[in-house]
Amino acid sequence: MTTPPAVTNAFSGRGSGHLDRLRGASPGLVLAWLVIALVVLWAAAPALFTEYSATVGVPAEKLRPPSPDHLLGTDALGRDLFARIVHGSVHSLSGALVAVAIGLVAGTMLGLVAGSIGGLVDDTLMRIVDVLLAVPALLLSLSIIILTGFGTINAAVAVGAASVAGFARLVRADVIRVRRSEYVEAAFGSGGTYAAVLWRHVLPNSLTSAFAFAALQFGSAILSISTLGFLGYGAPPPTPEWGLLIAEGRNYISSAWWLTAAPGLVVVAVVLSANRISRAVGRSTP
Amino acid sequence: MSRYLISRIGQALVVLWAAFTLSFVLLQALPGDAVLIKFLNPDFGLSQEQIADIRASYGADRSVTAQYLHALGNVLSGDFGYSIQAGVPVRQLLAENLPATLRLACLAFLAAVVLAFAVTLLSTFATFAWLRSAIQVLPSLFISLPVFWLGIMLIQIFSFRLRLVSVINPGPWEALILPVATIAVPISAPLAQILMRNLDAVAHQPFVTVARAKGASRAFAFWRHVLRNALLPTLAIAGVLFGELLAGAVVTETVFGLNGIGALTHKAVGNQDAAVLQAVVLFCAVAFVVITLFVDLASPLLDPRLRSKTGAPA
């Protein structure tokens, strides 16, 4: 057979060089890891980064613009915004982790069961998944929140539950793809029992894309949690949750725009970085 | 074909029925009397008999099965019950708020499609390599933006700083510019990503090489062979996109203080008004199912491979 060593693209006349270059340890990927590492450190040891309290402010120093004293200025209650962002990271990160864990575990179980048992079980589970996919994730999350009430954990659970269907469909498709592969047939052909083949071949090969998807979901979970926080369904007010910070800053948009801009930029940076890393994870797996 | 049509419509109805059942379990059966507890509040000053009457009017005194059948019958006849908060039929609330949201959603959809195409075409055809690379990362940026934050920033930049769009007493169309942009930008991102990926995949197909070998220019091959093949799989996400538009409306209408389904949903969740939320969820499911059904039925018109199921040569 005659295959050129790399991609054929007769149409565009430009190569995949752009993507190729990113494939190595590109500056973008390094930066993404640095951003995530920094935010994780914020969550783990906020005191290393700021001496101000996240919840108690100095009323006399309210609505100060950014300065050496207050890197990102202060809010209407005189609280240091940078301190609030640093202390808020733990809410966003843990919320996103809980959400992704729920989606990954529940979705993977559903997908595995549906894909490996097949038949009526598969049909039933997949119709339920179809229904869940027919409703936008935000509305699903809201349906759960209206049931469970507001709060950080509730919001995280709601976001996680809304992603179960996506995981389930992905894992099921992978299980079915792997089950049809020749190497699985070969494993049966060499005398493997159903359980052994499922454990040795189907499970490891179908979980790869679930993990890549989980990395991608991490970014969107941070977005969803901040959205719920903004709408007022997440953590209650003194909590420095990022979505809530933006909601609170919104009232001073014309006079103190940094109160809205800064936490938003942090969210964008974290989500961009998480997505960038998930793309790298997805590509490095076979 | 007609057999396919019937089975396809049957499937759609099953999904809708399941959506209703799921929303019933989640929003009516599980909370049970929780909604009615509100009326037990002494502030209302209701007597035991009055509460029993209310329970009976909501059907809460019957078995779950009876409630389910009753609710199903009501939904089938277009009755979504009463909003506990507003005290008016949910159907009336939906009817009042739907036009504004649909207008917003349709405009945002158009804007998103235009934006996605612009990004895709520029990332393919821009003269300079650096410009192409810069444009190629736009979708990943767009998809990382919190919608509510984007809306606030647009107000800040275009209304307060540049004073291009007024937010105080704007004209009817002027009021829509920023909300439409707010929804369209994040929606355009997955669209552009799918388009770019498909264009790239199709551009590597041997039939494009064959077209080039006929003497077709790059542009000719792109418009005649690549584009249509790349667009077909994009249709499949139309239903999901519509749902995302409505989800975007929840946030956007809140940020911009507009009336519509989105603002209604926001209020309903805040007031634990389950009947309204259930109606909105069902509306989304119906819209998704109808759009997906339409796309499935229209696809064979665009893709000859779907027209005949047996591809055996004569």
Place this chain on the structure above:
Amino acid sequence: MSGTPLLSIRDLSVSYREKDDWSRVVHGVSLDVHRGEVVALVGESGSGKTTTAQSVIGLLPGNGRIDQGEIRLDGTDISRWPSRRLDAIRGARISLIPQDPGSALNPIRTIGAQVGEILKIHGWRDKKAIASRVVELLARVGLTEPELRARQYPHELSGGMKQRVLIAIAVALQPELIVADEPTSGLDVTVQRRILDLIDELRLEFGTSVLLVTHDLGVAADRAGRLVVMQGGRIQEEGPTAALIAAPRSAYARRLLADAPSLDMTVRRQPRPEPIRERDEADDFAVIVEDLTHDFPLADGGTFRAVDGISFRLRRGTTHALVGESGSGKTTTIRSIVGFEKPTAGRILVDGTDIAALHRADLRRFRRKIQLVYQNPFASLDPRQNVFEIIEEPLLNFDKREKDERRRSVESLLDRVGLSRTLLGRAPHALSGGQRQRVAIARALVLEPQVLVLDEAVSALDVTVQAQVLKLLDELQRDLGLTYLFVSHDLAVVRQIADSVSVLHRGRQVESGPVEQIFHAPTSSYTRDLLAAIPGRTGVERARTLSPGSDR
């Protein structure tokens, strides 16, 4: 041959960019194609033959570039022309017949539109004239009902028909040069022959030159006036076909010729020992298939009979080949024999056991006796296992043995199939195609089966690798007394390895017997067609007449 060659490649070097590095894949290639001549560019995968051909038509992949050298078309160097300028000569003066007809036509446009397009691009405006010319062309390339074909879509045509459409496109403007890039790979041999005949016929009619790119030395020998043998991006040897085949000068060309089964008409395999007993007894056969029939349900409620009453016997220690083209039922047959499919009717005895009567646990134990080796060693090995785990796995399914003992078994098998023990920790993607297939064979052998079913097991490999794997299979059979059921579309390979043959055609067995009888005295017309379609025969005849002393 005199005058300016039509195509003259001089000192051509081409590189591809991977990440930030440029790696050169074609090194200083020079060759000429004269008017009306067929030149074959022959080589294995990675030889640079396709890249050279792509350079000629100016359609290198986006990450490829011409480093140096000239490509002169009728004396004019076109290698540095911008794409826009090349558009005018592509299709009109140089055209392409691509490989893989299945994906070379746009799936959502009609055949007529795609043939007519080349006329439109090169200035035809009159729609009626285009339409009638399209029908004329489709008829010319041997398609029945050309008006109907013009209205059909690619998925409604068979592979051979699609390749005819692509040929119609290539000859539409009667170009001076056709670049045919593996024009028949993936097609059945009988279809291949008809397609190559068609290209020959049209070339003679229009006086077109052809640059034929192929991995198949047999095809090249039959069709080309001159051969250019490439390896590793360099030309190893070139010369008139007959002379090169009769007396190759370079070591690589000699090896390629020796390994190409279609050109090697002498069978060097030692015949298997004849049965000692005069009369056959049931116990002499490892596999007995009687009246095997298999129906598949169709979507419309009917059934399709994929296998229709096939019977054969597989004598212990010998090789029986199932030969047939696509749709012959050979795959369904072997899947029934190894127990992956339940036949509709008929009986299969493996080592005296009727496998239809076996239930789950018994079927699992039965699998020790018969093992399958797949065609594609890329798909049949789990990408997440390493070589040791792959070969060890069957052992884990049966009697529990100590880890040390398992390791010893795996290592001795690795030696057996000629792989270094340093490969034990490697994942499949870090192995070559030949190495992978050896790993797959080792996995099949680790349970010490009696029967090995080889499903096109060497078809995906380059000829030199194919020859090595065939040699390995031969050694294993002699040393271990294995019985092979060898499934192939390639009669030339079958002749090298089989003792007896069943020829299948559309689910029926049209002929069965000892291999020599099938080759020398075929009784069915289909077998004769199949034999005539083996590429390389004409080439070998020509070479023989040139050097009567040679017994190659």
